[in-house]
Amino acid sequence: MEVDERTGLYVYSDTELDRAEGEAIESLKAHCQQAIPDPDKWLEEELRRNILLTSVDFMLNWARRSSLWPVNFGLACCAFEMIATAASRFDISRFGMEIFRASPRQADLMIVSGTLTWKMAPQLRRIYDQMAEPKWVLAMGACAISGGTFVQSYSVVPGVNCIVPVDVYVPGCPPRPEALLYGIRMIHHKISKKSIVTEG
Ligand code: SF4
Numbered sequence: 001m002e003v004d005e006r007t008g009l010y011v012y013s014d015t016e017l018d019r020a021e022g023e024a025i026e027s028l029k030a031h032c033q034q035a036i037p038d039p040d041k042w043l044e045e046e047l048r049r050n051i052l053l054t055s056v057d058f059m060l061n062w063a064r065r066s067s068l069w070p071v072n073f074g075l076a077c078c079a080f081e082m083i084a085t086a087a088s089r090f091d092i093s094r095f096g097m098e099i100f101r102a103s104p105r106q107a108d109l110m111i112v113s114g115t116l117t118w119k120m121a122p123q124l125r126r127i128y129d130q131m132a133e134p135k136w137v138l139a140m141g142a143c144a145i146s147g148g149t150f151v152q153s154y155s156v157v158p159g160v161n162c163i164v165p166v167d168v169y170v171p172g173c174p175p176r177p178e179a180l181l182y183g184i185r186m187i188h189h190k191i192s193k194k195s196i197v198t199e200g
Pocket of ligand 1: 076144
């Protein structure tokens with residue numbers, strides 16, 4: 001710091017000014033208080049653990065595909081494989097499906113397993129019509145898909161899709177339970193693509 005001879009004022013050098021400013025800042029830092037802790041910090045963790053953001057379509061489709069209830073429609077030898085699928089070894093209840101319903105009003109999946117005859121066709125259609133929407137149909141085995149080995153017969157329907165709309169076909173004579181489970185997974189996949197907006 002020097003005195004200007006002309007004006008008689010004090011003149012500070014840049015270095016002195018910088019040092020003085022630095023000392024002032026350090027003094028403020030030394031005496032400043034700790035930041036007040038956020039009282040709502042716990043809320044962030046609670047929100048993260050308890051709130052799930054998703055779409056209505058996703059939730060609805062998740063609920064539907066996780067609780068498909070099949071209606072009993074075993075018609076021939078393929079039905080034994082369907083029954084085996086429901087037993088403990090293959091454990092269809094893993095998919096929320098252990099309840100094979102005797103009433104179509106409580107079912108949303110029809111597994112047609114076996115040979116469909118023309119004599120039985122009206123009953124199949126009536127049961128399908130009694131099922132509540134939305135509903136799905138799985139044709140299990142060659143007979144259900146196309147009449148199978150009996151396709152030339154006067155009495156056999158050449159495919160369940162002649163009577164009701166079919167969503168998934170599971171080929172085989174008979175298909176093994178693993179194949180039926182794969183077909184069911186395909187229906188799950190189909191359900192997960194649905195939208196309540198386009199369903200109207
Ligand atoms: S596909 Fe084969 S196992 Fe199934 S119902 Fe027909 S004949 Fe029987």
